Amino acid sequence: MEEFDAIVVGAGPAGCAAAYVMAKAGHNVLVLERGKFPGAKNMWGGAFFGPVMNELFPGFWEEAPFERFVTRHAISFLTEQDILSIDYKSDVTEPAEKKGFITLRAKFDKWMSQKVEQAGAIVASGLAVDDLIVEGGVVKGVKVGDEQFASNAVVLADGVNSLLSEKIGLRKAYSPHDMKQGVKEIIRLPREVIEDRFNISGTAGVAMEFIGSCTRGLPGGGFMYTNLDSVSLGVVVQLSALMDTQIKASDLIEDFKNHPAIAQLIKGGQTAEYSAHLIPVSGLKMMPKLYDNGVLVTGDAASLVLGTGLILEGANFAVASGMAAAETVIEAHRKEDFTRDELSNYEKRLREQFVLKDLQTFSRAPQFLENERIYQLYPELACSMARKIFSSDGKPRENTFKVLRKSLGKQASMWKMASDMIKAGRAL
Amino acid sequence: MKVEDKLALNKFDVDRDVHITVNDVVCVECELKPCVSVCPAECYVIRENHMTFSYEGCLECGSCRIACPKGAIDWVYPRGGFGICYQYG
Ligand SMILES: Cc1cc2nc3c(=O)[nH]c(=O)nc-3n(C[C@H](O)[C@H](O)[C@H](O)COP(=O)(O)OP(=O)(O)OC[C@H]3O[C@@H](n4cnc5c(N)ncnc54)[C@H](O)[C@@H]3O)c2cc1C
């Protein structure tokens, strides 16, 4: 049986980060990826902020295949007919690494895995790990079909469904409440058309998030990101809500595309790909055991995703946790100790840096974000107020407070709204 | 645009081995059949009161596995290299 200093399962951001750091430190690392190439199985919104990636690959934007920088960020409330947006654009010149980068996973993951190979690790694509080798409660390697690969340290970076961590008892089966389902289309449009419609040029890009009718009021939202010559458009919805209402995400994305404000932006575009993926959204509540004898769990497999409603941070958490796992394994090699006790340093590292700190800070967010008023009532309310303020029926105008109270109508009281706002303040 | 037309745009390397099997005997007793609404690829279809499943268009999201209340779904990933192969992601 071939033996490695470390084996990493999955070549997403978490796995690539872990493998890269260990290979750089001189370890003999094997990465196994079930996709035909790294990225072949992955999709996302998506954009990430640069600083964490920059720590791993300094100056990465000089060579990484990103689509555009985020120079405009818009958040919109949608009803079936209206849209009310907060559109943020800044001309403050940020250092490159602080920007938001819009990327496509099939290209970006491939690039990351090439960096991993350059650092000396073996990246074997097209191989799905079926099981872990466990002897006397200690993980000793992995099984791929009839083949086995041995290692004292196995890093699980196998993403949201992490069948392997469930198999060895690090976590229980997930509940539909802990998951959101994302569906997305790539819609191709000529580059000039995108730049014209979104009012951008060069490598500038737009990130847009939507709340309201795009999910028919179910917990979740819509998104749109500009790529170089396509847009990524999708919806994200609580899995349990799809079950309860029997609404399909595939219908929601069609409605979303047909919303007057969206249809105008993607007019004439050709769908080129349709994808779907889950997101673990319950944070600390659903976090599995992060380590055991000979094994560490990183990224989505460890539910390390921060969703505050407006932003979804998965990539940075994946990279940071991959790096922390790698440092833990490097130290374990130095001490020749791969026991649970030694590997507990992984969790300590995550506590010291932003990963577990942020999840702790926003630990009330998942519960707050289940409040249906956020997706139903408030988008309606905001848009109907705007409609009243920005239109005129020729009669004297009422003051804003009165408009608000009338718009709220019987659906909710001012008190309820105030209480939601206080809760939002605490949770977010 | 219909889901099947969207799936036709995707690149798949369909394996002869089936990676998901559904114990449709159990489905008879399942009232809400949530697999039907959660599957973004419409792999679960009820035909003449009977659950039919086809794995070819599966996007490997894992939703059905989590949503099935009866444990009727035997779910693993396709063999390495097979299944959905995103070109954009
Ligand atoms: C719709 C949507 C939008 C999102 N938007 C954003 C965003 O805008 N910004 C952001 O930061 N995050 C976003 N995320 C979250 C982000 O994509 C994830 O948090 C991140 O990809 C997690 O990285 P990972 O390496 O842990 O897992 P993954 O990227 O899922 O990688 C796991 C890898 O393991 C492989 N694998 C799995 N099982 C096996 C096995 N048994 N054997 C071999 N290989 C295996 C998979 O093929 C895959 O390549 C979004 C997610 C979704 C679904």
Ligand code: SF4
């Ligand atoms: S949810 Fe499960 S038991 Fe119910 S119909 Fe679907 S596969 Fe069958």
Ligand code: SF4
């Ligand atoms: S894994 Fe996702 S796409 Fe595949 S059958 Fe289940 S719900 Fe449908």
